[in-house]
Structures are given as C-alpha cells and as structure tokens.
Amino acid sequence: MSFDLDPCRVFAESGELLAEGFVREQEDDGLLVEADHFTGSWLEEGDAAVxxxxxxxxxxxxxxxxxxxxxxxxxxxGGLRLREAVQKRSAVRVPTSLPHRVTHRYEGRERIELDEPLDVVVIDVSAHGLRLQCGQQIEAGTDLELELTATGTPMTVIVHVLRSMDNRQGYAHGCTFVRMSEKDEDDLFTFVLAEQRRQRAQRMDALEG
Structure with a gap:
C-alpha cells in the first residue's frame, strides 16, 4: 500500500506538532515528507519523531x-514502527471552489422552499462538513439542502450551519453534515483524499516544470 501524496503531520517525540505536508516518496520502511507548513522547531538527523x-x-x-x-x-x-491506525476522517479537508444554488431549508424533517435562492460557493470539504461562502450571513442553526457535486456523482446533503465569519467576499459559514449515509460519507472521504493528491501533484509538476 502506497502513501504517496497522502497528507501527513510530523511531531517531535514530545508531541509538539512541527510540520504539516504530504508524503512525497515511500520506500520500504521510510517516508520522505514534503512540508507545506511549519509550526514548531526543526528536527535534526537521528532525532526521534512521530x-x-x-x-x-x-x-x-x-x-x-x-x-x-x-x-x-x-x-x-526511517525505521517506521506502527503505533496505531484509526478511521479519523474529520481532520482531513480539501480546498475547493464549487458554486451552488440553495433553494430549500429544513425545520426538523420538514423541507421548506426558500423565499429567495441562496448563491453559495463551497470553499472546502471534509467527510463530515464543509465551508460555504455567501454574500449574506446565514443564521447559525439553519439547516440547508445542498446538491453537492464535488464527488462527480451529485448527492443531496443537509448541512447544519454552526458558525459564520465575515470576510472580504461576504461571509464564510462552517457547516456539518446531518443525516448522512455511510456510503455518502465514504464517497466524500475518498474524494477529499484524491483531490488533495491531485492538487499536490499539480503543484509539484508546476515546481518541477
């Protein structure tokens, strides 16, 4: 099983997060990590790491x-020794720029048509939620129906608005999925990791070209 282009994080032995990036190469019991972001002190050859x-x-x-x-x-x-493997998917998200038009909201199980459609842009996606960019603020606690096209096969999802933050383009809204099927969650998780690989491969090609 190859980890090439999979996202990763590198920690010091103390647990301090030092770098975030992706696996550039994998050989035998070793990995070469390309770091996108640094958050702590640097590591020296021979240091223990996680x-x-x-x-x-x-x-x-x-x-x-x-x-x-x-x-x-x-x-x-090098010298990789497995510590644990868990299906922790919420930490992985990918930036996107996917315009959508929202026409319905939910109150409990009741589907209600909006007085005016909302034009939104999905600016990042994870297996458990997404962020919406919108020209107007959406009240926290609102449930919206979204025909999500990110995975190639459109899926209807319900997103629950958790919070909003104003920015130059209007408002960014942090949302979580509600009542999502296990299959849709699996499809989204697969899309997120595949899209991260695609974007990183594209950046690497641009740098090396």
Missing part, C-alpha cells in the same frame, strides 16, 4: 520513526 499519515484505505496511521534527512522543506523518516 508521523501521522491520512490514508484513503486505513484512515489515520501513526508511526514512530527516526529522522534520516532534514533539509529545506523535506524530512526523511
């Missing part, structure tokens, strides 16, 4: 490791 990889097949896989390379934005990790 790496978490988000796998489409196994979920969140955590390994104890030893640093074999530490240069620029790349961290080599």
């Amino acid at each position: 790496v978490q990889v988000m796998s489409a097949v196994r979920g969140e896989v955590t390994y104890d490791a030893v640093v074999t390379l530490s240069v620029a934005r790349r961290i080599g990790l």
